[in-house]
Amino acid sequence: MAYRLVLLRHGTSEWNTKNLFTGWVDIDLNDVGREEAIRGGRMLADAGVLPDVVHTSVLRRAITTANMALDTCDRHWIPVRRSWRLNERHYGALQGLDKAATRERYGDEQFMLWRRSFDVPPPPIEVGSEYDQSGDPRYTGVEVPRTECLKDVIARMMPYWESDIQPDLAAGRTVLVTAHGNSLRALVKHLDRISDEDIAALNIPTGMPLVYELGDDFMPSRPGEYLDPEAAAAAAEAVANQGR
Numbered sequence: 001m002a003y004r005l006v007l008l009r010h011g012t013s014e015w016n017t018k019n020l021f022t023g024w025v026d027i028d029l030n031d032v033g034r035e036e037a038i039r040g041g042r043m044l045a046d047a048g049v050l051p052d053v054v055h056t057s058v059l060r061r062a063i064t065t066a067n068m069a070l071d072t073c074d075r076h077w078i079p080v081r082r083s084w085r086l087n088e089r090h091y092g093a094l095q096g097l098d099k100a101a102t103r104e105r106y107g108d109e110q111f112m113l114w115r116r117s118f119d120v121p122p123p124p125i126e127v128g129s130e131y132d133q134s135g136d137p138r139y140t141g142v143e144v145p146r147t148e149c150l151k152d153v154i155a156r157m158m159p160y161w162e163s164d165i166q167p168d169l170a171a172g173r174t175v176l177v178t179a180h181g182n183s184l185r186a187l188v189k190h191l192d193r194i195s196d197e198d199i200a201a202l203n204i205p206t207g208m209p210l211v212y213e214l215g216d217d218f219m220p221s222r223p224g225e226y227l228d229p230e231a232a233a234a235a236a237e238a239v240a241n242q243g244r
């Protein structure tokens, strides 16, 4: 039995365009991002990859991307499940800071360690500061992180993959997961068996559906495929160059 999984990073947000670290700050899509969401939905429709259920984070940019993409491929009616476990990586004290200015201030190496290393978290955010989410009602009962590295994201995302996404796959549903650059890097690392070192080079483009066929063990026999590989490669390159 082959299961079908589609991963979709949200479209460009207002802070992506302003080049600010975002993390758990609930920033909306901008017009470019809305167009990307619609284009993503069109790609799904054209490829005949029609989701039966969607899982999103609890952040607006992922929720709106899913809504717009599903509306475009006439799948606005499918069941929706949401979890904070699919949220973007918490960027700690870097949330709200300019990426280029941060790179200049701390240097290339530190900047890249914070941005792409497997296990070096940014400095923790101060509780009660402007971009701290600890008082947000949507996280009632959740221990809101003060910072996260990719390893931390894997640790909080994998239980949801197993308890909530795998059962939908096992029921034969085409599952769409609409999430974020770093929460999807965590899932792709697992699926494509990418090493802790090599994951630093992986960037997920905005608004580009990435399709996996999974076996009975919920693992793919080959890496996921973007519906538009050329456009996805160009968009991933743009993500890699943020802060330059």
Ligand SMILES: O=C(O)[C@@H](CO)OP(=O)(O)O
Residues within 6 Å of the ligand: 016, 020, 021, 022, 023, 024, 088, 091, 115, 181, 182, 239, 242
């Ligand atoms: O700012 C962020 O939250 C993420 C995704 O937009 O950025 P980066 O690609 O630098 O990890």
